[in-house]
Structures are given as structure tokens and as C-alpha cells.
Amino acid sequence: MFNFHDIVAFQLETDDAEAAAFFRAEYGVYVSTDLPAHIPVVQLRFRRGVRHKAPANWVRHTHKVLARWAYRIHLGDDQAVIEAVGNRWAIPMIHHMLVHPSLRYLAARRGVLMLHAGAVAGSGHSVLFTGHGGVGKTTTVSVLLVHGGKDIGLHADDYVFVTSEGATYSYLTRSHLYWPLLSWVPELRKRLRAVEKMRLWVLGNIRRWSHDRIKWPVRVEQEKLWPGKPKMRRAKLSALVWLGRAEGERAALQQFSPAPEDIAALLEMNFHEARHFLALLQAQDETYASQIAAWRAREKELLERLVTHVPSYRLTIPREGKDTSFLPDLLRLVGQ
Incomplete structure (x- = not known):
């Protein structure tokens, strides 16, 4: 269990x-x-x-x-x-x-939201990075873990439990790695076996050739990737960072107040991650339509309450280039 x-x-x-x-x-x-x-x-x-x-x-x-x-x-x-x-x-x-x-x-x-997000924590405070698959959650978390102090630790790689008041709880699974991460965080190369790096390269090319239709990760234990780093099980949320990609070479971090359409988009992103589950449920003769509608309503309410308790930021990462000028500001949010 x-x-x-x-x-x-x-x-x-x-x-x-x-x-x-x-x-x-x-x-x-x-x-x-x-x-x-x-x-x-x-x-x-x-x-x-x-x-x-x-x-x-x-x-x-x-x-x-x-x-x-x-x-x-x-x-x-x-x-x-x-x-x-x-x-x-x-x-x-x-x-x-x-x-x-x-x-x-x-x-x-x-009454607890599982948000599609990566997270780091330190000094009892956490920062969550949320966005659609491929936007850079694992990359941003990895960059912070490399450049942060010894007390900053992994809180979540792909999902995190969060209450509407901003208490966060870890969901620590194996890290799901993709080839582009190694160009952002080359330090990880020496922590991977040759066969793992080869699998990353092969699967990365399959993803590119399929235009993102086939995305297979390489699963690696967190202890292997981050030896000596603490695993933070519980923290108080300092900031919710909404990730995005844009053209250009410079990253940009800016605080903002989420509008109703922002919350709606975040809810849609979270349910897009559950699209296979919803389709598999619908394939049964008992589809649970009312339960799914109630689930969506609960998560919407939790998100609406969360953004009133916790400041939100937009972090826009360049599609090309490796600008990490946002690091000092993010580390301050974690309490470093």
C-alpha cells in the first residue's frame, strides 16, 4: 500500500x-x-x-x-x-x-487539488511551476535544483497536491526525462548511464519525427538525479508560476493577477492531462458523467480559491536559447 x-x-x-x-x-x-x-x-x-x-x-x-x-x-x-x-x-x-x-x-x-506542476521547496516554502506537457516544468525545476542552495529540494516532478489555502504536499515519482533537458542541465549527463543517454537520444528523435505525437520518457530515480538533495514532503506555497514558451532569446518573469479566463485555461490544461482517463471511462457502459462534472467543478473552485491566497507569476521561456536570468528571482521566492 x-x-x-x-x-x-x-x-x-x-x-x-x-x-x-x-x-x-x-x-x-x-x-x-x-x-x-x-x-x-x-x-x-x-x-x-x-x-x-x-x-x-x-x-x-x-x-x-x-x-x-x-x-x-x-x-x-x-x-x-x-x-x-x-x-x-x-x-x-x-x-x-x-x-x-x-x-x-x-x-x-x-478538497485537495492535484495540479499538473513541478515544484521545489526550501525553508518550508514551495514554488510550483504549472503548464502543459513540454512547456518546461522538469527543466525549470532541474535548473533550480542545480543552481539553488543545498537546502533547496525536490517537491514534485509532474504533479503536486495543493490545498486552496496554499499548503502543498509532494507527489514524488521517478523523473520522466526527455532529451532536450540535457542541453539545459548538462550536469545530469554524468549521472546517467550510457544506455539511459542512448534511450533519451532515440526517444527524442522519435518524438521529433512524430511531431510530438509519440512522447516516451526515460524514467530515472530521483536519488540518482539529485544525490544529497532533500525531498520536501510538505511546504507552504510562496508562488504559483505559470509557464509559457515564446520566440526570442530572453526569459521573462512577471507577477500578474489571474483573470477568470486564465483560471479556465489552467483548468482545461489540468483536464487535458486526464483526457485518456475520461475517454476510457466513456468507453464503458457506465460513463460517470455526473461524477466527472462534479470533479471539474471542485477543481475549478479549488483553483479560484488558491489564486486569491497565493501570488501568481508568468515565466516565459524562450523556445531557442538557454537564458536563465530568472533564477535569482525564483530562488528568492523559495526563500534562498
Whole structure:
């Protein structure tokens, strides 16, 4: 079992060694032997096998040719049950498309937002960097970890738990690396094995040739990337940084007050990250339309309240060039 700060938990039932190893590698820092009774739980029942042997009322799904599985999802008030049978390629996809969004769905029911963001923390304060996939969340966090003081630590790589009052809680998984990161943070090259660097190069070219349609990360343990850096489990949010890309060679950081259309765009970004989950739910005969609408309304309310408690900044990163002039200002926000 894995307990995320008594907000939500994950339980895996499987006899497949590879699936068990995958989730231990992703969620190892949250291992728990027991859970308080009140915590909502996402339960995954996975077995390795061919999908055509699954029950007839299960949905069959294929993702990018290789990952193939059959599944059934049940969403309750305090539990999500995912039953799945699939091949080895399906394991990370089930995590990304089913397990992770189910955690987010149940967290929202507890009044906690799982925001698509990277985060660093230090001196009890955190800074979140949010934006769509590929905008530079992992890159910005990595640059801060390299150039920040010894007390600045990783808080989240891809998602973070945040309350409407600005308390943040870590969601520490393996880092999902892509080839462009090494040009921004060359220090990471010496921490990766030759085979990992080769995989980054190959997958980076596949992503480029497919025009971003095929994005496969290389998963690397945080301890390997950031030896000696603290892992911050809880902090008080100092700033919400909205990331964007633009032409030019200079980065720009500016404080602003989010308008309703900004909040709407951020909500759409967060739900775009759950698009596969929503599609897989809709493929069932029980689509949970009212529950999904309530989920969206909860996250909207949480975002609206959050931006009244915490200052927002826009950080625009150049599409070309490696300008890091924003670093001193960001480090001041973290308390460095």
C-alpha cells in the first residue's frame, strides 16, 4: 500500500513481479503497512495476460500499438477500483491513464487539488511551476535544483497536491526525462548511464519525427538525479508560476493577477492531462458523467480559491536559447 499524506492511498493487487516492481519504483517513498480508516483508496487489480481472455463486458484498449489491455473501472465516493489484464507495455500506461487520474479524482473529493506542476521547496516554502506537457516544468525545476542552495529540494516532478489555502504536499515519482533537458542541465549527463543517454537520444528523435505525437520518457530515480538533495514532503506555497514558451532569446518573469479566463485555461490544461482517463471511462457502459462534472467543478473552485491566497507569476521561456536570468528571482521566492 502507498499512502499519500493521508489524502489518498493506492493499493496494488497483482501476482506479476514486473507490475509490482514498477509501482514500487514510482511510489516507493509512500510505502505504508497500514492505512487510517478514513482515507479514500485507489485499488488496482492487475494480472498479466492476453486481453481477449478478460470478461466480455470489459473494455479492450490499445495505445500506440504496443500497450494492450482490457479493463473495468468503478468510481465510488471514497474508492476507485480498476480491474485490468494486459501485457508488459500496458503497465506504465495503466498507471498514467487510470491509476494517476483516479488518485486525482479522489483527492479532489477531499478538497485537495492535484495540479499538473513541478515544484521545489526550501525553508518550508514551495514554488510550483504549472503548464502543459513540454512547456518546461522538469527543466525549470532541474535548473533550480542545480543552481539553488543545498537546502533547496525536490517537491514534485509532474504533479503536486495543493490545498486552496496554499499548503502543498509532494507527489514524488521517478523523473520522466526527455532529451532536450540535457542541453539545459548538462550536469545530469554524468549521472546517467550510457544506455539511459542512448534511450533519451532515440526517444527524442522519435518524438521529433512524430511531431510530438509519440512522447516516451526515460524514467530515472530521483536519488540518482539529485544525490544529497532533500525531498520536501510538505511546504507552504510562496508562488504559483505559470509557464509559457515564446520566440526570442530572453526569459521573462512577471507577477500578474489571474483573470477568470486564465483560471479556465489552467483548468482545461489540468483536464487535458486526464483526457485518456475520461475517454476510457466513456468507453464503458457506465460513463460517470455526473461524477466527472462534479470533479471539474471542485477543481475549478479549488483553483479560484488558491489564486486569491497565493501570488501568481508568468515565466516565459524562450523556445531557442538557454537564458536563465530568472533564477535569482525564483530562488528568492523559495526563500534562498
